[in-house]
Amino acid sequence: MTSIAELPLSIQISKKLEDDIIYGVYSPGAKLDEQELCERYGASRTPIREALKLLAAEGLVEIRPRRGAIIPTINPLTLCEMFEVMAELEAMCGRLAARRILPEEKQELMRLHDLCRDYLNQNDSENYYEANRLFHFAIYQASHNAFLIEQACNLHKRLHPYRRLQLRVNNRMNHSFSEHNDIVEAICAGDEQRTEDLLKAHVVIQGQKFTDFMSTIESHPLQ
Structure with missing residues (x-):
């Protein structure tokens, strides 16, 4: 089985961002700035955007037209x-x-x-x-x-x-x-x-x- 370190960069980033969201590093309602994410995870915009799409499919992130990605309120x-x-x-x-x-x-x-x-x-x-x-x-x-x-x-x-x-x-x-x-x-x-x-x-x-x-x-x- 493929180890975590061998996974595509976008998936590695999605797991780190997933942790940060659940741990409260990013609060509900917060907007996720792509440039800030690039700096935090040491990656270019392409894998960052792919990671955000993965998390959007799980409901951890909402991607809104012209507003970018935000953290939804979790009930x-x-x-x-x-x-x-x-x-x-x-x-x-x-x-x-x-x-x-x-x-x-x-x-x-x-x-x-x-x-x-x-x-x-x-x-x-x-x-x-x-x-x-x-x-x-x-x-x-x-x-x-x-x-x-x-x-x-x-x-x-x-x-x-x-x-x-x-x-x-x-x-x-x-x-x-x-x-x-x-x-x-x-x-x-x-x-x-x-x-x-x-x-x-x-x-x-x-x-x-x-x-x-x-x-x-x-x-x-x-x-």
Whole structure:
């Protein structure tokens, strides 16, 4: 799997800017000046603009005609509601995957699970998240319900910055991997109800851990 440092510059910048937005370096309503971003991230305008487009697709940035990019106001209640819906969508994907997963899809799911283990052992939260993201997408695909896959992928993309950062909560990667292990076992055993219950709990916990993470930021804001 490609490491973070090997990703295109625009994606590297989008991840740094993503952190800065969530950490509060840029406040809701703030306009993002391209020249300032170029200086902060040491890049030309082209990758900066590409990064802004990536973040706009995730809802972290709004690009307005003749006004440029701004940071939208993020409603914490809306985030909680999105995590609730994500938990239900993932649970449904898991239940169907336990019933419909193909042998080659099981192999891919286990390969991604092993990849998560490798990054866990390296204490590499960034690449763990990337492998984790593919792990969840593999479960969506194994549901073999095209409409459900589309909805789950779209909401996952909206929530991905917050799912990524919650891994920085103390010992969250270890717990995440342990939860994945139970999910893989349930899917491979064809246990639909257990898979549904495990995935719902897994995503609900992610929302809770993100709230914990944000609380620590508010208590110790960046200077």
